[in-house]
Amino acid sequence: MLQISLWKRVLIIAVCLLGMAMAAPNLFYNRVEGHNDALLALERTGALSTEQVAARDAWPGWLPSGLVNLGLDLRGGAHLLAEVHVTEVYKARMDALWPAARAALAAERATIGAIRRVASPEDELRIQIGNPSEIARAVEIARTLATPVVTLTGVGQNDIEVSGEGDTLTIRLSEAERAATDDRTMQQSLEIVRRRVDAAGTREPTIMRQGQDRILIQVPGIGSAAELKALIGTTAKLTFHPVVGRAGDANAVAGAGNIVLPAQDQNDGYYILDQVPVVSGDELTDARPDTDQNGYPAVSFRFNPTGARAFGDYTAANIGSPFAIVLDNEVISAPVIQSHIPGGSGIITGRFTVQEATDLALLLRAGALPAGMTFLEERTIGPELGADSIEAGRIAAIVGLTAVVAFMVLSYGLFGAFAAAALLINIALVFGVMSMIGGTLTLPGIAGIVLTIGMAVDANVLVFERIREELKHAKGPARAIELGYQKAMSAIVDANVTTFLTATILFVLGAGPVRGFAVTLLIGILTSVFTAIWVTRLMVVLWFARRRPKQIEL
Template sequence: MLHYPAWKTALVLLICAAGVVFAAPNAFYSTVERANDARAAIEAGTAGPEAEAEAEAWPSFLPSSLVNLGLDLRGGAHLLVEVAVDDVHAERLDALWPEARRTLRELRDQVGPFRRVERDGEAELAIRLEDAEAADIAVDALRELAQPVGGGLLGAGGPDLEVDAEGRNISIRLTEGAIAAMDDRTMAQSLEIVRRRIDETGTREPTIQRQGADRILVQVPGIGSAEELLAIIGKTAKLTFHMVDSVTDAAGQAGPNQIKMPDAEDAGRFYLLERDALITGDRLTDAQPGFDSRTGQPVVNFRFDAAGARRFGEVTAANVGRPFAIVLDDEVITAPNIREAITGGSGQISGSFTVESASNLSILLRAGALPAEITVLEQRTVGPDLGADSIAAGEIAVVVAFGAVLVVMFASYGMFGLYANIALILNVALLLAILSLIGATLTLPGIAGIVLTIGMAVDANVLIFERIREELRAGKGPARAIETGYERAFTAIIDANVTTFIAAVLLFAIGSGPVKGFSVTLGVGIVTSVFSAIMVTRLMVAVWFARARPKTLTV
């Protein structure tokens, strides 16, 4: 065993060297972070004049992956928001009205005249017939509009609508199963869209998770304020395209098939638009900030999918010469005249944009529209001073633990303890390198995991060295004692570390937030500890023994 093959020696040295190289950027954290941010800004076209100098502060050919600092270390923004799921129920019933109207029109000879009745505060679609005796026919026809909850082939969840009649009045409501399924879809979609919007900003490792029936917790390290975070995720970003009937002022009234929308830039200007949107933003496949080729002003360039491009081409071809309003969150961003059919499936949103606002709008459009508005229940900003204190305290804990372990190991095992200490240093480097490469987030519990790893890392060496002592006391020679010590300690080392690794995996799978941070550092630390204790120390002992050839051995 003391003969170490050349290939194995090269592999261990290569892994250790890679660990040191990839862990090194964390020693220059702020410099590397600024360089990474500057390069990202340059690629996105939003860089300032100082970006080039910041990007060159850390050479691009060197590794630049960093361990992400969590909210408790780096500071950032904390938001707890509530999703207005009730609005989604109302939208579903509103969207049902055209189908119900078409169904009843086909039976006009049997049901007679009908109209929709607005009922404030009630989640139902109310229809009033002129002939009460036709209610049963209308109810049977409207029940055909129901779909199985969840869209299953067998409809195991039951219908999503319930239709009742009382005299001339017909009520269409969502069933409890439909409401539950719709709420789950709304929350899942909101979580995904919030995550995509934050990811688009390049922010590292946010915490985004559902809380309760209709709430979302968002924690983002590195954001300057909760208001800045809310500006990114708080907008619904619902984009629609409508034909413009006329322009009016605040006193103007919308007709029965019109909606009145304010101009985003002129507070006294309003547009009367066709109520039905000709195309919606869910047909967008891409949106990017850019600059107008004629004016040089910031704009947002967008592109539709195949169906959206076809519809966009048909609409513009049929309405050449008419103004076409682009509506974002119930405001008319721009209303240009259609000069010719736009058949390429792409277009441009212009307005009083800055480079930053054009970039933010493109992020919102790419991520998609939130299915419902969100209301902030709790917001706070965690200052960097608290994070700095936490980092300082964590550094002290690591240094004290590290120093104590080094002293005890050297005092207990002499030269072999020195080898264990060198392996321990390399172990920490490997741990930081892996955390950097996988983009893990380091929190206070994560620092606790590192301290625990330092203590556990030498445990394997203690088992090995004590086993070597036993073999020496049994009268075996140095070479045989070392060989037997490593062989017989191997099983105990693997058993102990595998059980701890299983615990770390379970913590990661079941836990959330800080618990996951602890489990990641613990799990990775176990892997690096076993490698450093078994492979690195064996290599150093083998090299020393091949050169010294001692006749006696003291451990």
């Protein structure tokens, strides 16, 4: 008998209604988007402006508010391709290794003589000893600083290589450690760029690694590439250094272990600082816009336990001495330590505007980029171009939908009308699923939806043609319909499984536009199979139960 049990009917109808309800907010895109933005602002700041309150109330809070995110090519935005200076990290590693090497060699000063650091390439640390005949002993001591490389490819290798020639000891990173360092640098850069972009409230950015040392950044909805560069291009490397003295210009003699850095305010000249910081921004746990004791914009900060202990110990031992706060190789403040500062919290003052204090706090919370970037490619895609793309995609979808509906109705009559109605439900389900998962719709994604429209009726065509064959064998209408669905099922499953596997491969191995196409195609395959097998069948069953026709025209 041609029947569908009650619980299956209820489930099919419930899925269709849920999908259409989740897709409905996309019909009121701007209103729902304003509502969501207001809620996000309330969550972040705890307060709303008059305009934000109006935007929040423009859409009922009890209704679904999920939207299909529009990609860069539909919404407009900024595109950047950045090259990360991974070699800068080598220098930082060598600088960090110098205090440990100095302490280890100093313990054997009686044997190897005086030690001092000499000029070297950025990726090497060269140390001169006073007794050249003991260079082998110095190499042996330096090798005790090596640690194993923690990677699958670097098993059994150390992170540094040590060699000696004449009176000079040379330490450099091993090849395995260089590869591991490059990978860590890129992963850290990706994560920090993602934090900075997310903190700015943008929607569905595309941030991915390309090649060995490049990062692709696409952010829909942002004003320009220059604005995006200003957000993510700053290294925001914060360190706290002891002040050794003042200098008249950048070429002043700093002395061993010291550096000369300019003040942010040019009127303050230059500072001579100890090269090794007491604490760094890596040990910050929080940074927020604040005001100083005079009411001027400032940034308050807090260290983790390790940083708090080092910060507290230093301030307790150096009351009355200046202490430089350095941001991106500029001294933004050099206050005199007035008292012991326990607890690891403090405030950065300077000639900030409110916006500068807010941006600095954002950058510090996100963390410092491990290395600088060079932007090799930048593009700004205007919203007008995105609107044109949406309109072109809409027209293509309407034309395709109209053609498919006309073909189905002319070919299969009432059953074709059932398939056309299921097709409309199928499109709503695609948008409903994408809204639920926060999917991003791109121009290739629209192509995937248009392709889905054509593919969605394939299963119905197989079923209807099979029903025609069964009717030719003098089967009754009910039996013909039942056999049509049963015998067409294997062909429907085979065709859609192979297409699903192909779309999965595109999603896993593809990038950018290819993945956007694959996402909508994957969702469309699932929803089209559901609507073809169950929704259309339910329509046929309900019609047949009501009309009980003796014969059907198909």
